[in-house]
């Protein structure tokens with residue numbers, strides 16, 4: 268696998284505050300890489316350094332295996348934090364400036380505006396746009412150079428639910444073209460839906476980095492109920508059940524690694540019980556995220 | 567290079583304030599000589615007594631005196647253009663568009679170049695306008711035209727250009743340091759008086775360095791021309807030492823802008 272971005276021991280200090288702390292990370296070509304972390308964990312700072320608007324304190328990074336230059340940035344479509352445009356210029360004029368900087372053909376302007384559904388507003392001044400429209404325009408601007416890598420910092424900020432779904436589709440579509448996407452977001456559900464890899468930062472330190480598929484691995488928890496009084500003792504005495512809890516009227520049974528809801532069902536049946544409710548709890552990114560943060564708190 | 571200028575002009579193309587203010591400045595340039603003539607005519611028609619002297623005969627707008635006279639007066643208008651430059655550059659910081667420009671693929675040096683090219687264009691455009699205004703006004707009012715005389719003091723137009731370019735670059739530097747337009751304009755306006763107060767209070771041992779201070783050096787290039795109509799003491803060359811000093815200041819300003827852009831988080 269080709270590495271698009273490689274970060275080694277990157278550190279950024281603001282006086283006594285360490286915003287990014289000795290970060291080492293690789294992003295592979297074609298992956299959709301989610302950067303997660305609570306507010307102030309250093310996501311924007313990291314992306315700012317990668318895009319040369321923030322000076323690093325120490326450490327290194329390479330894009331496409333080479334040290335960063337402005338030529339590399341022309342191949343990257345990026346938005347950081349909030350949409351930034353000239354308020355007194357129209358959307359089309361603003362994109363013209365971006366195209367000029369990125370050496371992208373002007374003919375790309377209308378298609379990208381079309382893609383984010385702003386074509387009919389192309390001649391309106393940026394300052395007259397709504398927050399969601401501004402957000403869409405910044406995505407259009409990131410797409411204008413047909414980028415190999417997209418960096419999106421909170422791209423769905425301020426969008427309506429339909430807009431969020433559209434951005435999700437857009438990201439998936441871009442990713443399916445083999446492009447690499449780096450996405451900082453607080454919407455864990457969205458990240459889980461679109462990302463192939465993710466990392467978690469806290470106070471500038473990397474807590475975890477891995478693939479999204481791995482989240483589902485490990486012991487599963489099954490929610491169950493059955494007719495009969497003795498269910499609790501049957502579950503508790505079963506050697507495959509690590510933990511049994513009664514929550515919201517259902518038993519939450521954590522199984523040993525490798526066991527599934529099927530094994531549980533078979534066991535109940537063998538004990539003469541019929542399950543009336545059986546649901547494998549899907550482990551969510553959100554859960555994993557909160558666990559990682561909690562772990563780091565205890566450590 | 568041209569591409570960088572084009573980018574900056576795209577930013578300014580629909581920025582009305584920029585063009586309105588530039589247009590007003592151009593009107594002032596063209597209007598002042600006409601105003602002077604009207605004033606002299608009025609003096610004459612009002613029957614002012616100058617011991618039988620005709621005010622229209624003062625060769626203020628005659629070749630070649632005109633070059634020094636008008637450029638000297640015009641250097642007082644440069645603050646006007648500087649305010650336009652300060653506002654248009656500080657906008658890039660308040661809107662954070664400079665940050666997006668870098669993200670999109672400009673280098674900090676590119677940003678500097680694109681702004682400097684606009685400043686150069688404004689300064690050159692202004693110098694051309696001054697040249698044309700001088701040429702037409704001179705041609706209208708010089709009683710006996712000799713071709714050699716027309717251009718013998720043309721170097722004052724160059725000095726005017728250099729003065730303007732240096733001052734606008736200085737404004738660019740202040741903007742990059744201070745970022746906010748109102749503050750920058752305020753500092754720009756009080757800078758000259760402050761520099762002057764420092765100069766007149768310099769200890770005698772180092773008094774001589776006063777003339778090399780940036781704005782002092784700029785104004786020393788074109789010396790006050792009008793006393794010569796009273797004392798007959800001619801002082802009609804551009805001060806070449808000061809031209810050198812001003813060029814050195816421009817280089818220093820540009821370097822300081824570069825260093826400041828390079829070291830700051832945008």
Ligand SMILES: Nc1ncnc2c1ncn2[C@@H]1O[C@H](COP(=O)(O)OP(=O)(O)OP(=O)(O)O)[C@@H](O)[C@H]1O
Nearest residue numbers: 281284286304305306307308309310311312313831
């Ligand atoms: N210019 C600055 N000067 C001082 N501290 C800063 C500056 N910019 C950021 N910080 C600090 O660096 C830390 C990381 O900020 P950053 O914006 O990278 O967080 P983030 O992960 O993007 O947060 P969010 O989720 O809220 O966007 C914060 O503690 C912040 O206060």
Ligand SMILES: [Mg+2]
Nearest residue numbers: 310311348420
């Ligand atoms: Mg952020």
